[in-house]
Amino acid sequence: xxxxxxxxxxxxxxxxxxxxxxxxxxxxxxxxxxxxxxxxxxxxxxxxxxxxxxxxxxxxxxxxxxxxxxxxxxxxxxxxxxxxxxxxxxxxxxxxxxxxxxxxxxxxxxxxxxxxxxxxxxxxxxxxxxxxxxxxxxxxxxxxxxxxxxxxxxxxxxxxxxxxxxxxxxxxxxxxxxxxxxxxxxxxxxxxxxxxxxxxxxxxxxxxxxxxxxxxxxxxxxxxxxxxxxxxxxxxxxxxxxxxxxxxxxxxxxxxxxxxxxxxxxxxxxxxxxxxxxxxxxxxxxxxxxxxxxxxxxxxxxxxxxxxxxxxxxxxxxxxxxxxxxxxxxxxxxxxxxxxxxxxxxxxxxxxxxxxxxxxxxxxxxxxxxxxxxxxxxxxxxxxxxxxxxxxxxxxxxx
Amino acid sequence: xxxxxxxxxxxxxxxxxxxxxxxxxxxxxxxxxxxxxxxxxxxxxxxxxxxxxxxxxxxxxxxxxxxxxxxxxxxxxxxxxxxxxxxxxxxxxxxxxxxxxxxxxxxxxxxxxxxxxxxxxxxxxxxxxxxxxxxxxxxxxxxxxxxxxxxxxxxxxxxxxxxxxxxxxxxxxxxxxxxxxxxxxxxxxxxxxxxxxxxxxxxxxxxxxxxxxxxxxxxxxxxxxxxxxxxxxxxxxxxxxxxxxxxxxxxxxxxxxxxxxxxxxxxxxxxxxxxxxxxxxxxxxxxxxxxxxxxxxxxxxxxxxxxxxxxxxxxxxxxxxxxxxxxxxxxxxxxxxxxxxxxxxxxxxxxxxxxxxxxxxxxxxxxxxxxxxxxxxxxxxxxx
Numbered sequence: 001x002x003x004x005x006x007x008x009x010x011x012x013x014x015x016x017x018x019x020x021x022x023x024x025x026x027x028x029x030x031x032x033x034x035x036x037x038x039x040x041x042x043x044x045x046x047x048x049x050x051x052x053x054x055x056x057x058x059x060x061x062x063x064x065x066x067x068x069x070x071x072x073x074x075x076x077x078x079x080x081x082x083x084x085x086x087x088x089x090x091x092x093x094x095x096x097x098x099x100x101x102x103x104x105x106x107x108x109x110x111x112x113x114x115x116x117x118x119x120x121x122x123x124x125x126x127x128x129x130x131x132x133x134x135x136x137x138x139x140x141x142x143x144x145x146x147x148x149x150x151x152x153x154x155x156x157x158x159x160x161x162x163x164x165x166x167x168x169x170x171x172x173x174x175x176x177x178x179x180x181x182x183x184x185x186x187x188x189x190x191x192x193x194x195x196x197x198x199x200x201x202x203x204x205x206x207x208x209x210x211x212x213x214x215x216x217x218x219x220x221x222x223x224x225x226x227x228x229x230x231x232x233x234x235x236x237x238x239x240x241x242x243x244x245x246x247x248x249x250x251x252x253x254x255x256x257x258x259x260x261x262x263x264x265x266x267x268x269x270x271x272x273x274x275x276x277x278x279x280x281x282x283x284x285x286x287x288x289x290x291x292x293x294x295x296x297x298x299x300x301x302x303x304x305x306x307x308x309x310x311x312x313x314x315x316x317x318x319x320x321x322x323x324x325x326x327x328x329x330x331x332x333x334x335x336x337x338x339x340x341x342x343x344x345x346x347x348x349x350x351x352x353x354x355x356x357x358x359x360x361x362x363x364x365x366x367x368x369x370x371x372x373x374x375x376x377x378x379x380x381x382x383x384x385x386x387x388x389x390x391x392x393x394x395x396x397x398x399x
Numbered sequence: 400x401x402x403x404x405x406x407x408x409x410x411x412x413x414x415x416x417x418x419x420x421x422x423x424x425x426x427x428x429x430x431x432x433x434x435x436x437x438x439x440x441x442x443x444x445x446x447x448x449x450x451x452x453x454x455x456x457x458x459x460x461x462x463x464x465x466x467x468x469x470x471x472x473x474x475x476x477x478x479x480x481x482x483x484x485x486x487x488x489x490x491x492x493x494x495x496x497x498x499x500x501x502x503x504x505x506x507x508x509x510x511x512x513x514x515x516x517x518x519x520x521x522x523x524x525x526x527x528x529x530x531x532x533x534x535x536x537x538x539x540x541x542x543x544x545x546x547x548x549x550x551x552x553x554x555x556x557x558x559x560x561x562x563x564x565x566x567x568x569x570x571x572x573x574x575x576x577x578x579x580x581x582x583x584x585x586x587x588x589x590x591x592x593x594x595x596x597x598x599x600x601x602x603x604x605x606x607x608x609x610x611x612x613x614x615x616x617x618x619x620x621x622x623x624x625x626x627x628x629x630x631x632x633x634x635x636x637x638x639x640x641x642x643x644x645x646x647x648x649x650x651x652x653x654x655x656x657x658x659x660x661x662x663x664x665x666x667x668x669x670x671x672x673x674x675x676x677x678x679x680x681x682x683x684x685x686x687x688x689x690x691x692x693x694x695x696x697x698x699x700x701x702x703x704x705x706x707x708x709x710x711x712x713x714x715x716x717x718x719x720x721x722x723x724x725x726x727x728x729x730x731x732x733x734x735x736x737x738x739x740x741x742x743x744x745x746x747x748x749x750x751x752x753x754x755x756x757x758x759x760x761x762x763x764x765x766x767x768x769x770x771x772x773x774x775x776x777x778x779x780x781x782x783x
Binding site: 015016017020021024045046047049050051053054060061063065067068069070072073075076077079080083084086087088090091092094095098099135136137138139140186187372373375376377380 | 426428429430431432433434435468469470471472473475477484485486487489511512513517518521522524525528529532533536537540541544547548549552553555556662665666667670
C-alpha cells in the first residue's frame with residue numbers, strides 16, 4: 001500500500017474474479033436485449049469500470065470515469081451525421097452503379113470502401129475517448145488530436161500490406177501503434193514508441209509459414225491433387241497459432257519499447273498460456289452458447305430419424321413438434337437466437353477476455369517509477385461525441 | 400470490529416467528555432501528482448466529516464459529499480467528493496469500509512455530468528434526422544432517380560431483388576424458391592401476357608414468373624418483372640381474374656413504382672440498422688425484407704395502377720370487373736385470417752376498388768375469353 005519507498009520497479013496485480021464479472025455481464029446483456037440495444041452504453045461503462053479497477057500497477061487501481069449518458073449523447077451525434085451519409089450516399093452510389101454498370105454489387109462495394117476511412121477515423125477517436133476517461137493514481141491519460149492523420153496513414157499502410165499479400169503486416173502494426181503511442185500522454189508525461197518495424201518480423205514467421213502451407217494445400221487441391229488435403233490439418237492450426245503468437249509477441253515487443261521520459265514498460269506475457277486461454281476459452285464459450293439449440297435439434301433429429309428409418313415403432317408423437325403453430329416456432333427461434341448470443345457474449349468475458357487481461361496485467365511491470373514524481377495532472381478532454389462513431393459503425397448496417 | 404462499538408458511544412452520548420475519535424488509514428490521491436500518499440484520517444462525527452491528515456494540513460471531507468466509485472473489482476473502496484473530479488481516497492480495510500458506509504448516506508449516489516436537456520435535444524435531433532431521411536429525403540430522391548435509371552439498371556436491380564425474395568421465402572433458408580415452369584402452363588400465361596400487351600408500347604419486355612409458394616399474392620419488380628405466387632393462380636376462379644391482376648401489376652411496372660420502392664429501401668435499410676445494436680440488428684433486417692415483399696405502395700399508386708388496368712383490360716377485350724370478383728372471393732372466404740400477406744387485398748379502400756372496377760365496365764359489353772378450358776387447367780397446374 002505504501003509506494004513511497006519508490007522501488008525500482010512496480011509490478012501489476014489483477015484483482016478481478018469471474019463471479020462478479022459474470023453477474024455484471026449477464027444482467028447487462030439481458031437489459032441490452034430488453035431495451036433493443038440501448039442499455040449497451042451502460043453495460044460497456046460498467047464492464048470498463050470493473051476491468052480498469054481490477055488492474056493495479058504498483059497496487060493502485062486504474063480508474064475508468066466514462067459515463068453512459070455521454071456515450072448515448074455521442075451515439076445520437078453520430079446518428080445525425082451518419083444517417084445522412086449512409087442514407088443519401090448509399091442511394092446515390094446505388095443509382096450510379098446501376099446506371100453505369102448495371103450492377104448493384106459495385107454500389108455495395110464502393111459504399112463499403114467509402115466507409116473505411118471513417119472507420120479508421122472513428123477508431124482513433126474511440127481510443128482518444130477511452131484514454132481521456134482513464135486514470136491511474138488520479139492522473140488522466142490522453143490522446144492528442146490526429147484522427148484524420150491516423151485514417152490516412154492507416155489507409156496507406158493497409159494498401160502496402162495488401163500489395164505485399166500481407167507480408168509487410170508488421171510494418172503496419174508498428175507504424176500505426178507508433179502514431180498512437182507518440183500522441184498518448186499520461187498527465188504531463190508524453191509516451192514514446194521506440195524501435196523499428198523490422199523488430200516485429202521474427203514474430204511474424206509462424207503466420208508466414210502457416211499461410212504458405214495453406215497456399216500450397218489450396219493450390220494442389222485446386223489442381224486436383226487431393227492427396228495433399230491432409231496438409232490442411234497441419235496448415236490450419238499452424239496459421240492460427242501463428243496469429244496468436246504474433247499478437248502476443250507484437251504486444252510484448254512494442255510494450256518493451258514504450259517509454260515516457262525515464263519511465264519504461266516491461267511486458268512478459270507467456271505465448272503458450274495465451275494460446276491455451278484462446279483455444280479452451282473459445283471452446284468452452286462456444287459449447288455453452290450452443291446449449292439452447294441442442295434440445296430443439298435433438299428432438300427434430302429423433303423424429304426425422306424415426307420417420308426415415310421406421311425401424312422401430314415411433315415413440316415420439318410427431319405432432320409434438322411439427323404440430324406447433326408458426327407463432328410458437330417463431331417465438332422459440334427468437335428466444336434461441338438471443339439466448340445463443342447472450343450466453344456467448346457473457347461467457348466470452350469470463351473465459352477469454354478476463355483471463356487474457358489478467359495475464360497481460362500480471363506480466364506487466366513499470367520500470368524506474370521514481371520518474372512518476374515529475375508527472376502532474378492534465379486538463380480534461382471534453383469530447384462530446386464520446387465513441388459514437390465507432391459505436392455506430394461497428395455494425396453491419398454501415399455498409 | 401471492536402471499533403464499531405466505540406463509535407456508537409461517540410460524541411453526544413457523553414457531552415461532558417471530549418469527543419472520542421476513531422482513526423483510519425487510507426491512500427490519498429491528490430488529483431494532481433501521480434504520488435499516492437498513505438494518510439491517517441479521523442471520523443469527526445461531531446462535524447460530520449472525515450479529517451484527512453495530508454502533509455501537515457488537514458483536509459475536511461464532509462460525510463454528505465462522499466461518493467463511492469461504482470462497479471469496482473475486488474473489495475477496495477474508492478471514495479471521491481461529489482463536486483471534485485480528481486481527488487480520491489482508497490480504503491483497504493473492511494473495518495473502515497463499514498464505518499464509512501454507516502456514516503456517508505449519499506455514498507451510492509451517482510450524478511452524470513451530461514445535461515438531460517442536451518441529451519434530449521440530440522436524441523430528438525437523431526430521431527428527426529432519421530425520420531427526415533427515411534420519410535422525406537430518400538423517397539424524394541428515389542422518385543427523382545427512378546425516372547433517370549436506364550432500362551439495363553432497372554433490370555439489374557430487378558434481378559437482384561427477385562433472387563433475394565426467392566431466397567428469403569424458401570423454407571429451408573438454404574436454396575431459392577422454385578419457379579413453376581410446366582410447358583403448357585407457361586404457354587397459357589404467355590397467351591394472357593400477349594393478349595394484354597399487344598396494344599401496349601412497353602419500354603422493356605416483361606419477365607413473368609410463377610413462384611411455387613401458397614401465398615395469394617402477386618407483385619412487380621424493377622425492370623419489368625411481374626411475379627405471381629402459386630396460391631394466387633390456384634385461388635383465381637377464372638383466367639380473366641388472373642388477367643386482371645396481371646394488368647394491375649403491369650400498371651405498377653409502367654409507373655416504375657417498384658423501382659422507387661427498391662431505391663428507397665437501398666437508402667433506408669442502412670439508416671435503420673444504424674439505430675440498433677448487434678443484438679437487434681438481425682431482427683430489423685428480417686422485418687425490412689418482409690416490407691419489401693409486401694410492397695406497400697401509396698394509395699395514389701394503387702389507384703393509378705387500377706385505372707391503368709381497367710383501360711388495358713378493355714383495350715384487350717377483357718372485363719375489368721374480374722378484379723372485383725377476385726377481391727370478393729378473397730374477402731368472402733375469410734382469407735385474411737389465414738395470414739395472407741397480400742398487398743392486393745389488404746388495401747383499406749378495397750370496397751372502393753371493387754366498385755371502381757365495376758364502374759369501369761360499360762353496360763352490356765361483350766368480351767372474348769382469354770383462355771379455353773384446357774389452357775386454364777394447364778395454367779392452374781403450372782407448378783405440377
